Structure formats: C-alpha cells, structure tokens
Amino acid sequence: MFVILVYDAGEKRVNKFHKICRRYLTWVQLSVFEGELTLSQLEALKLDLWKVMDPEEDSIIIYTFRTKKYFKREVIGCEKGDPEDIFI
Amino acid sequence: MKRTVYVFSGGQLKREGNTIVLISEDDKRVIPVEAISEICVFSEITLNKRLLEFLTQKKVILHFFNHYGYYVGTYYPREYMNSGLIVLKQVEHFLNPSLRLGLARSFVYGAIANMLFVLRVYSSRGCCLENQIRAIEDKLSEINTAREIPSLMSVEGAAREIYYSAFDEIIGDPDFSFEVRSRRPPANRLNALISFGNSLLYSTVLSEIYRTHLDPRIGYLHETNQRSFTLNLDLAEIFKPIIVDRVIFSLLNRREIKANDFREDLGGIYMLEKGMRKFIKAYEERLSETIKHKRLRRKVSYRRLIRLECYKIYKHILMDEVYTPFVRTR
Numbered sequence: 001m002f003v004i005l006v007y008d009a010g011e012k013r014v015n016k017f018h019k020i021c022r023r024y025l026t027w028v029q030l031s032v033f034e035g036e037l038t039l040s041q042l043e044a045l046k047l048d049l050w051k052v053m054d055p056e057e058d059s060i061i062i063y064t065f066r067t068k069k070y071f072k073r074e075v076i077g078c079e080k081g082d083p084e085d086i087f088i
Numbered sequence: 089m090k091r092t093v094y095v096f097s098g099g100q101l102k103r104e105g106n107t108i109v110l111i112s113e114d115d116k117r118v119i120p121v122e123a124i125s126e127i128c129v130f131s132e133i134t135l136n137k138r139l140l141e142f143l144t145q146k147k148v149i150l151h152f153f154n155h156y157g158y159y160v161g162t163y164y165p166r167e168y169m170n171s172g173l174i175v176l177k178q179v180e181h182f183l184n185p186s187l188r189l190g191l192a193r194s195f196v197y198g199a200i201a202n203m204l205f206v207l208r209v210y211s212s213r214g215c216c217l218e219n220q221i222r223a224i225e226d227k228l229s230e231i232n233t234a235r236e237i238p239s240l241m242s243v244e245g246a247a248r249e250i251y252y253s254a255f256d257e258i259i260g261d262p263d264f265s266f267e268v269r270s271r272r273p274p275a276n277r278l279n280a281l282i283s284f285g286n287s288l289l290y291s292t293v294l295s296e297i298y299r300t301h302l303d304p305r306i307g308y309l310h311e312t313n314q315r316s317f318t319l320n321l322d323l324a325e326i327f328k329p330i331i332v333d334r335v336i337f338s339l340l341n342r343r344e345i346k347a348n349d350f351r352e353d354l355g356g357i358y359m360l361e362k363g364m365r366k367f368i369k370a371y372e373e374r375l376s377e378t379i380k381h382k383r384l385r386r387k388v389s390y391r392r393l394i395r396l397e398c399y400k401i402y403k404h405i406l407m408d409e410v411y412t413p414f415v416r417t418r
Binding site: 019022023024025026027035036037038041044045086087088 | 089090091092093094095096097105106107110117118119120121122123365368369372
C-alpha cells in the first residue's frame with residue numbers, strides 16, 4: 001500500500017523520528033515521508049516509532065492508500081524526494 | 089513486495105543511522121533499507137565490510153554490473169533459508185540422468201512455448217510470422233526425442249534462432265535490425281538490448297531464488313560447472329520471451345529507445361546510461377504488471393510468478409507434483 005506519514009514531535013525526538021522513518025520510506029518534506037510498504041512493514045514502522053515517542057506530546061498521522069489510482073501527486077516548487085524513483 | 093533500487097551515481101555506499109545511504113560529492117541519498125530487497129549497482133561505488141554485514145543482516149542482495157552493463161557478480165548474503173533436504177534432492181535430480189533430463193526438458197519446453205506465445209501475439213497484430221510459428225512448433229516435438237542435455241540445448245538454440253529471425257518483422261525499424269545473435273561484444277543495437285535485458289533477468293531470478301530454499305548453484309539445463317550460479321539461468325530461459333523481449337518490442341515500437349541511446353566501443357555496440365535507465369524503468373514496470381493466475385485465481389505480478397516457479401521446483405524435486413513450466417496463454 002502507499003503510505004503518507006506526517007509527524008509532530010518534541011524537539012528532542014524529531015531526529016529520532018526522522019532516522020526511523022527513512023529506513024522504511026522516502027523523505028519528501030520536513031516531517032513528511034511517503035512510500036510503498038506492505039502491511040507488516042507498516043506495523044514494524046509503527047512499533048519502532050511507538051518505542052521512542054512521547055504519547056503526551058507527539059503526534060503521528062498515517063494516511064494509507066490501497067492503490068495510487070485515486071489520487072494525484074502534484075509538487076509545486078522544488079522536489080525534495082520522489083517516492084517513485086527507483087534510481088539513485 | 090519489496091522493491092529494487094538501481095544505483096547510477098557514484099560515491100560511497102554506507103550504513104548510517106541503521107539504513108543505507110549513498111554519499112556522493114554534493115549530495116546524500118537515503119535508501120530505505122526495510123523497503124528494498126536488492127540493489128543493482130551500475131556506477132563506481134566504494135563500500136566497506138560494515139555495509140556488507142548490514143546487508144546480510146537485512147537480507148539485501150547486491151548485484152554488480154560493469155561499465156558496459158554486463159553482469160559482474162552478486163554479493164549473495166549468507167543463506168537464511170537453509171534446507172539440507174532440498175539441497176540433497178536437488179543434487180539427486182542432477183546426478184540421475186533421467187531425472188535431470190526431465191527437468192531440463194521442462195525448461196526448454198517452457199522457453200519455446202513462451203516464444204510461440206510472443207510470436208502469436210504479434211501475428212494477431214498483423215505481423216506476418218506464420219512460417220516462424222510453424223517452424224518452432226515443429227521443434228516442440230524434438231524436445232521429447234532429445235536424449236541428452238547437449239541435444240536438448242541444440243533444439244532450444246535452433247528454436248531461438250528461428251524466433252530471433254522474426255524480430256525484424258515485429259520491430260520493422262532499420263535502426264534496430266537483428267542480423268545475427270552476437271554477444272561479447274554485441275554487434276548491433278538490438279543485440280545490445282537483448283544482452284542487457286537478459287542479464288537483468290538473470291539477477292532478478294537469482295534474487296527470487298535467494299528468498300527460497302533452493303540452491304542456485306545446482307542447475308539442470310545449464311551445466312553446473314565452475315560458474316557459481318546456474319539455476320537462475322535455467323529459470324530465466326522460460327521468462328526471457330515474455331519479460332525481456334516484450335519490453336524490447338514495446339520500447340522500440342513506442343520509439344522510446346532510439347539509436348542515440350547507444351554508443352560504439354571496443355568493436356561492439358553498448359547502451360548509454362540514459363538508454364539503460366529507460367530500459368530498466370520499462371523492465372520494472374513489466375515485472376510489477378499483474379496477470380490473472382489460473383490456479384491461484386487471483387492476480388499475480390511477473391516478479392511473483394518467478395517466485396512461484398521456484399516453489400513448483402520444490403514440489404517437483406520432493407516428488408509431490410510434476411513440474412510444468414509457466415506458459416503464458418490468453
């Protein structure tokens with residue numbers, strides 16, 4: 001499934017969040033990640049984030065799409081990361 | 089399914105923050121390690137043992153290609169799906185001439201039947217291919233009369249020669265005429281495309297075998313000799329017509345790859361990086377394309393089909409079910 005993950009984290013933890021997310025997803029903007037994951041990979045990612053987050057202060061929103069057919073991705077300005085790119 | 093990453097920019101590939109990054113002179117690209125299953129390297133990179141340890145831990149396989157796009161080798165991490173029984177059975181099927189011939193026949197049958205499928209597709213689109221189709225159909229009966237592996241390979245070779253003779257009719261572009269099959273070096277653009285596509289497919293099949301209990305070192309049609317992997321070559325034979333050749337035809341017929349995507353070097357014709365990129369993009373799309381699987385009654389991608397083929401070989405060597413190769417039909 002296609003996943004968009006955004007987070008708001010306390011200053012001490014933003015870097016940890018970033019490091020965990022980039023193991024699974026492509027960094028597209030500050031605190032925003034996108035990418036194609038399986039259900040189990042997403043669960044693993046959630047578990048990893050849960051271990052470092054402070055539920056009182058931090059907030060994570062995960063949008064999932066079964067297919068990419070029903071939305072369009074439009075970038076205005078510079079593109080920081082392309083989740084579709086298979087070339088590095 | 090986990091995806092493949094293709095590295096075209098040079099730099100240092102290293103482990104950083106529990107993921108893989110490629111550090112080049114002016115920027116840093118992060119590869120999401122949990123979401124990939126293999127990395128294909130086409131550029132000059134440096135790496136260290138720490139990265140290889142990390143790749144082993146994450147079960148990521150690393151394929152290397154040289155400057156000309158030829159397959160160089162694979163960092164094949166420690167096998168994680170070990171099965172003594174499967175290896176034993178694989179060896180048993182290799183050492184017993186009649187068992188080995190049976191499997192080799194299936195591979196040749198699959199390859200030829202899929203060539204026929206491709207020709208019929210283009211014949212129904214108005215290409216005049218009746219002669220080639222009939223000639224290849226004649227070859228099908230020779231599979232069962234061949235008594236040794238070399239004669240089986242010559243049947244396959246003869247069928248493939250007829251099949252390649254149909255390429256000019258399908259493509260109909262003087263820039264990409266076939267002439268004769270030539271490798272190392274490829275004598276013309278079409279041969280360069282075929283060689284490049286086949287080497288991509290060999291590495292894809294190898295990656296799928298890595299995810300199964302099978303040992304890729306024991307092949308049946310291709311001689312198990314000093315080269316390290318042969319089972320992937322056997323399985324790739326079946327899929328070459330329906331994956332690689334279809335990608336070539338669609339790229340050429342849509343005029344996405346042109347003569348200026350190639351260069352001449354050392355007496356041969358090779359693809360330029362921009363050509364390789366276009367090819368890989370189409371190839372990846374083809375692998376993720378889905379078709380309806382008759383037995384499973386659901387849609388499966390071509391990449392998944394390769395894996396299913398491995399599982400069928402399990403069943404065959406464990407004497408559960410006779411192996412029949414995947415043959416694309418309408």
